[in-house]
Amino acid sequence: MKRANQFNVHPCFNKEHEVFVRWLDASASLWNETNYARRQAFLEDDESVWDADTGSLEGKYKGILSSSVAQQIIRKNSEAWRSFFSSNEKYHAGKIDEKPSPPGYWGNEDDGRVLRTYVRNDQYTIEYGERSRLEVPIGSELKDELGLNRNQRLRVEVAGDPKWSGEQGRLELVYDELADTFRAFQPVTVPDSRLDSPLASEEAALDVGANNLVACTVSTGQQLLYDGRDLFEQFRETTERIAYYQSLLKNQRTSSNRIDRLYRKRTNRRDHAQDSLVRDLVERLYDEGVSTLYVGDIKGVLSAHWSAVVNEKTHNFWAYRRLINRLEDVCEEYGITVDEESEAWTSQECPECGEREETIRHEESLTCSCGFEGHADLVASKSFLRQQTNVVGPMARPVYLKWNNHEWRDDHSPPSIAVEITANEEYTDQSTAVSGKVASVEPQND
Secondary structure, three states, X not given: OEEEEEEEEEOOOHHHHHHHHXXXXXXXXXXXXHHHHHHHHHHOOOOOHHHOOHHHHHHHHHHHHOHHHHHHHHHHHHHHXXXXXXXXXXXXXXXXXXXXXXXXXXEEOOOEEOOEEEEOOOOOEEEOOOOOEEEEOOOHHHHHHHOOOOOOOEEEEEEOOOOOOOEEOOEEEEEEOOOOEEEEEXXXXXXXXXXXXXXXXXXXXXXXXXXEEEEEEXXXXXXXXXXXXXXXXXXHHHHHHHHHHHHOOOOOOOOOHHHHHHHHHHHHHHHHHHHHHHHHHHHHHHHOOEEEEEEEOOOOHHHHHXXXXXXXXHHHHOOHHHHHHHHHHHHHHOOOEEEEEOOOOOOOOOXXXXXXXXXXXEOOEEEOOOOXXXXXXXXXXXXXXXXXXOOOOOOOOOEEEEEOOOOEEEOOOOXXXXXXXXXXXOOOOOOOOOOOOOOOOOOOOO
16 A cells, blocks of 8 residues: 655755755756657647657756656656546546646746656665665766765755655655755555554545635544635735736736746745645544545536635635645545545535525524524535435534644634635625736746
């Protein structure tokens, strides 16, 4: 069974830090050039993407990356194209509704790149202890700069204890520009006999909102609520700055370096918070013994019913589809199945008497004529879970979590159930609709 260890990487000296960044940047360049060659071939009816001259590209970058890392980048790109072709076949066969897009780029040199690389499982070593170390291969050009001989690898410190042990997989290294931190993700294949997981037989359901990003209910009775107000305010502030600088553009220009940097900052901040939320949520569900997680299939609901503000939150700020994709990836690491199901009526159904037509959704509260009053998003996740299973334990006190720009922490001052309007509630109130130039569409290279 697949699991993953995550830890931070700390190049000790300025020279090591510089070399590490160049190593990752060269990986982005190789990916982009490989992808460009294949996209050009894809546009030609008589050419195959597999005819692209990846051998010469490998030779161009192996002096910085090493041959093995260069091969892994090209192989990873090949996997992305195979996945695209598979999805494309399903789309044309009518098995999926959304038309897939060819693999994208990792940014460009002017606008900033996604600094990431992959190392083959037999080309790196990790030593844990008082001073944990990671050794990775680098090209001869970088070895010469650091004074390493041809048999040596780059050694850097790492922080974090491995949660899993077993056969190591391909290492992924990513540079988080906002936190100025290098992070490593190590997939591990753990034999079933060595898993320390609880007996996985519980189920959970989550409701994705706007102000509260995720509300989750577990069949054990545990409830989790992730507050997104501060994150969205940061997002809106950056959006307003983008719109302001766009208004200053002349000669029919659509962007500038400053605007691109703001887009990138906005996206990176959101992705960091989203990835951390998914990791925190899945680890908590794993500890609860969850085997199946239900998420709402809200396809078609957003544009049809929700207001402009909520669409901005869900489409651009919270990036619903990216969230579900990331959730599926991390759940797979922990052996949890993700199942998308209809969540119809869950936001209007009273959990006490089952009434739907006469309930009242006001801001973040749901009230019913039977006397029930509760937090609307938590109620929705609970009702959603009950639609899938009848075995739901008595509810424990909900755990409220807030983002501190680094991690999600328990908040001991739970929000009022009547604070702001949430996504599911805003079916008819259009008074907060966005007006003017809002800069909600992000560049393709973000």
